[in-house]
Amino acid sequence: MPNNLLAGKVGIISGALDHKSIAWKVAQKAHAEGARFVLTNAPLAMRMGEIKQLAEECGALIVPADATSVEELENLFSQATEHLGGKLDFVLHSIGMSPNIRKKKHYGELDYKFFQQTLDVSALSFHKMLAVAERQDALNEWGSVVALSYIAAQRAFLDYTDMTQAKAMLESIARSYGQRLGKLKKVRVNTISQSPTRTTAGNGIGGFDAFFEFADKMSPLGNAPAEACADYCVSLFSDLTRYVTMQNLMHDGGFSTTGISAEVVEMITQASGSGE
Ligand SMILES: NC(=O)c1ccc[n+]([C@@H]2O[C@H](COP(=O)([O-])OP(=O)(O)OC[C@H]3O[C@@H](n4cnc5c(N)ncnc54)[C@H](O)[C@@H]3O)[C@@H](O)[C@H]2O)c1
Numbered sequence: 379m380p381n382n383l384l385a386g387k388v389g390i391i392s393g394a395l396d397h398k399s400i401a402w403k404v405a406q407k408a409h410a411e412g413a414r415f416v417l418t419n420a421p422l423a424m425r426m427g428e429i430k431q432l433a434e435e436c437g438a439l440i441v442p443a444d445a446t447s448v449e450e451l452e453n454l455f456s457q458a459t460e461h462l463g464g465k466l467d468f469v470l471h472s473i474g475m476s477p478n479i480r481k482k483k484h485y486g487e488l489d490y491k492f493f494q495q496t497l498d499v500s501a502l503s504f505h506k507m508l509a510v511a512e513r514q515d516a517l518n519e520w521g522s523v524v525a526l527s528y529i530a531a532q533r534a535f536l537d538y539t540d541m542t543q544a545k546a547m548l549e550s551i552a553r554s555y556g557q558r559l560g561k562l563k564k565v566r567v568n569t570i571s572q573s574p575t576r577t578t579a580g581n582g583i584g585g586f587d588a589f590f591e592f593a594d595k596m597s598p599l600g601n602a603p604a605e606a607c608a609d610y611c612v613s614l615f616s617d618l619t620r621y622v623t624m625q626n627l628m629h630d631g632g633f634s635t636t637g638i639s640a641e642v643v644e645m646i647t648q649a650s651g652s653g654e
Contacts, residue, residue, distance in 0.1 A: 380410040380411050380412075381411065382411060382412045383411045383412070383612055383613070383615075383616040383617075383618070384408055384411040384412050384413035384467075384468075384612060384615055384616060385411070385412035385413075386412065387412070387413045387414075387467040387468060387615065387616075388413065388414045388415060388458075388462040388463075388464065388466055388467055388468075389408070389413060389415045389416075389462075389466050389467055389468035389469055389470070389615065390415060390416050390417075390418060390454065390455070390458050390466060390468075390469045390470070391404055391405050391408065391415050391416070391417055391418070391438075391470045391472070392417075392418045392419065392443075392445065392469075392470060392471055392472055392473055392507075393419060393470070393471070393472030393473050393526075394417055394419065394429055394432055394472070395419060395423050395428075395429070395577075395578055396428050396578065397428065397432075398576060398577045398578065398604070399472070399577055399578070399604075400472055400526060400572065400575060400577060400604045400607050400608065401470060401472035402432055402604075403604045403605050403607070403608035404470055404472070404607075404608040404611045404612070405417060405432055405436050405438070406432075406435070406436070406608070407605075407608040407609060407611070407612050408436075408468075408608075408611075408612055408615065409435070409436040409437070409438075411612055411616075413467075413468070413615070414437070414438070414462055415436070415438055415462070415468075416438060416439050416440070416441050416454070416457070416458040416461060416462065417429060417432065417433055417436075417438045417439070417440045417441075418440070418441050418442065418443050418454050419440075419442065419443075420442070420443070420444045420445065421442040421443075421444060424440070424442050439457075439458075439461050441453070441454050441457045441458065445471075445473050445499065445503035445506065445507065446498045446499055446502070446503055446506070448506050448509075448510060451506055451507055451510045452510050452514070454510075455510050455511055455514050455516045456514060456516075458516075459514070459516050464518075465515070465516055465517055465518040465521075466511070466516055466517050466518060466521060467517075467518050467520075467521050467522070467615065468521060468522045468523070468524070468615035469507065469511065469517075469521075469522075469523045469524070470524055470525075470526075470611060471503070471504050471507060471523070471524070471525035471526070472525075472526050473499060473500065473503055473504075474499070474500045474526075474541065474544070474579050475495075475496070475499045475500060475579070476492070476495075476496040476499075476500065476539060476540055476541045476544070477489070477492035477495050477496065478492045478493060478496060478539050478540050479496075479538075479539055479540075479541060479582055479583060479584070480582060482584065483539065484536070484539070485536050485539050488539060488540055492540070493540045493543075496540045496541060496543075496544050497540070497543065497544050497547060500541060500544035500545070500548065501544045501545075501547035501548045501551065502547075504525050504548055504551050504552070504555075505551050505555065507523075508523065508551070508555045508559065508567070511523075512558075512559065512562070517559070517563055517565050518563075518565075519563055519564045519565070520564050520565070520566075520617070520620055521563070521565045521566075522565070522566050522567075522568075522614055522615045522619070523552075523555075523559075523565065523566070523567045523568075524567075524568055524569070524570060524611055524614050524615070525548055525551075525552060525568075525569045525570075526569070526570055526572055526607075527545045527548055527549050527569040527570065527571045527572070527626060528541070528545050528571060528572065529571050529628070529630065529633065529634055530542040530545055531545035531546040531548070531549050531571070531626070532546075532634075535589075537583055537584040537585050537589070538583060541583075548569060549569050549571075549626045552567045552568060552569045552624065552625075552626070553567075553624045555567050556568070556623045556624035557624060560623055560624070566614075566619075566620070566621075566622060566623035566624075567623060567624065568614060568622060568623060568624070568625045568626070568627055569625075569626045569627065570607065570610055570611065570614070570626075570627050570629050571626055571627065571628050571629060571630060571634070572602060572607050572629050572630065573593055573597065573601035573602040573603075573607075573629065573630045573631055573633065574586065574589050574590045574593050574601060575601070575602075575603070575604050575607070576590065577604070592642070593630070593631075593633050594631075595639060595641035595642050595645060596633050596636050596638070596639050596641075596642055597630060597631030597632045597633040597636065597639075598631065598632040598636065598639070599631035599632050600631050601630070601631055601633075602629050602630055602631050606629070607629055610627070610629050614627075
C-alpha cells in the first residue's frame with residue numbers, strides 16, 4: 379500500500395529491460411509512492427525492450443544511454459535535470475552484463491577483453507554515473523544513490539565468473555563515492571545485495587535454477603522477490619534512511635548468515651538415499 383514516501387522526489391532509474399527486471403518493479407513502486415523520474419537503458423536494449431509501456435504507465439521520459447559512455451551519461455543527467463525541473467533526489471544503478479557469461483566461458487578460460495567489458499558495464503559505469511552527477515552538481519542534498527549487487531562479491535560462486543569481481547568493485551565504489559559525496563553534498567550511496575531473481579540477467583547464469591532453489595531452501599524467509607527489492611530501494615530513496623550510507627545491504631531472506639538449513643539437510647539426505 380503506497381504511503382507517499384517519495385512525494386516531490388525526482389530521479390533516474392536505469393536497467394528496466396522488461397517486466398521481469400528489478401528496475402521495472404522499482405519504477406512502478408517509485409511511481410506509486412509519488413516520485414517522478416527519467417528511465418534509461420542502453421540504446422540496443424531499448425530497441426528490443428518493452429520500456430515504452432513502462433514509461434507510459436509511469437509518465438516518465440526515456441533517455442537512452444550506454445552506461446559505459448561518459449558522453450552519453452552527461453547527456454542523460456543534463457536531460458533528466460532539465461526535464462524534471464531541478465536536481466535529482468535519487469538514482470538507481472541496475473546494470474549488469476558479462477560477455478564471458480553470455481559465451482558460457484568457465485572461470486579458467488575467461489576472455490580478458492570480455493572481462494574488461496564486464497567490469498566496465500557492471501562496475502565502472504557506477505563510478506562514471508556518480509562522477510558525471512558530481513561534475514554537473516546534479517544531486518540534491520540528502521539525495522540517495524543505490525546500485526544492485528550480489529553476494530558473490532563476498533563469497534566464491536564459480537558459475538558467476540567475472541561478475542564476481544565486478545560486484546566486488548561495485549560495492550567498493552559505493553563505499554568510496556559514499557565517503558566523497560557524503561562530505562561534499564550529504565548524498566548517500568549504498569548497494570543492495572539481492573537474492574537470486576528470475577530476470578534476463580539472472581537466467582543467463584549457468585545452473586541458475588539450482589542456484590535459485592538452493593538459496594531459497596537455505597534462507598529462512600525464502601528468496602526475496604524483485605517486488606520486495608523494489609520496496610527496499612524505495613525505502614532507501616525516502617527520507618526514512620537519511621543516515622544509511624556506504625553500506626552493502628543484504629536483501630536475501632537471511633541467506634548470507636545461514637550456515638545450513640533443515641530443508642538442505644533433507645534434500646541431501648534424500649539424494650544420498652541415507653534417509654530413513
Ligand atoms: N537477477 C538476479 O539474480 C540478481 C541478483 C542480484 C543482483 N542482481 C543485479 O540486479 C541488476 C539488474 O539486473 P536484473 O536481474 O533486473 O536483470 P535485467 O537483465 O532485467 O537488467 C540488467 C540491465 O542492464 C542493462 N544494461 C546492460 N548493459 C548496459 C549498458 N552498457 N548500458 C546501460 N544498461 C545496460 C540491460 O539492458 C538490462 O536492462 C544487475 O546489476 C544485476 O547484476 C541481479
